Amino acid sequence: MKDWVINLTVVLADGRIIKTRKRPRKSSAGYNLTGLFIGSEGTLGLVTEVTLKLAVIPQETSVAVVTFPTIRDAAAAASKVLRVGVPIGAMEIMDEIQMSVINRTGATGGKKWKEVPTMFFKFSGTKAGVQENIHLVKDLAKAHKSQDFDFAASGEEATTLWSARKEALWSMLAMRKEGSGNEVWSTDVAVPISRLPDIIEISKKEMDDLGLFASVLGHIGDGNFHESILYNNKDPVERARVEECVHRMVDRALAMEGTCTGEHGIGLGKKESLIKELGLDTIGVMKAIKGALDPYWLMNPGKHNEMASPPHEPY
């Protein structure tokens, strides 16, 4: 998303209204305030206006769905596709649990899915380009033990195939039993793409060993993946197990030179992880920025990077 933002209008804590930037494509004028406010989780100001770039609608788009014997094979195929440089619109991975949830909840208009690790590719470009890229991906996938390779013959079929990806979270939420205390803990980390097969495999095994029902879904082209864990939040033992599992996954991502969150953000839950990831000096710079823009802690207080209490008494 951040790459699509041209400029922002922001209301500051003291009531001033600023624009972060003008319209040319290129600018080296001043600090990058657009970048500063994006991802600050509302802790620095209220964004009231966002101007986005427009993209050219591609001549052709298509979707392919490819199954693999293991999540490691799928992740390895994805990493190969990236390293060869095949242009891909989107590349998503779902493990056998996630596919089973989608299949069982019937969220995709009655389509039946194999309950195995599956990758979803979106191709876009010219007609000839899309055809060529589909072939390249098919060959690379085959070299990584792919089983079925379905590609959409029509726009409608592409929508049906892609709907599995869109329904992933909702299907998982639909697994909760009413009144049971069931909740879905949804979290994410990101690592360098070369480490993705390792972290997904280890994290999955750990959840299985702890007896947790959890699925993995990844935006694999970004090295970013999500774990959705179905658990009973009225059961303190189970809750503690989930927490431990998430903390270990975050530590593992950091040990692999990754980040504690690819897109969910820090909020309250990952403040400690942010310190581990960046260190106190870097957090100190973030705190200085917070202090300069919002000395009275009016903007989403206590989130993101603050460690102790507000530096000043509130008004």
Ligand SMILES: *[C@@H]1O[C@H](CO)[C@@H](O)[C@H](O)[C@H]1NC(C)=O
């Ligand atoms: C923000 O970008 C848009 C689109 O390029 C432009 O129309 C607008 O004038 C820009 N805002 C400012 C303050 O220059």
Ligand SMILES: *[C@@H]1O[C@H](CO)[C@@H](O)[C@H](O)[C@H]1NC(C)=O
């Ligand atoms: C500023 O940050 C935004 C968001 O991260 C990014 O898209 C943009 O390219 C940056 N602009 C400059 C001039 O670095």
Ligand SMILES: *[C@@H]1O[C@H](CO)[C@@H](O)[C@H](O)[C@H]1NC(C)=O
């Ligand atoms: C997918 O779900 C259907 C029910 O919706 C079930 O009949 C079928 O066995 C499932 N597929 C697999 C591979 O388990």
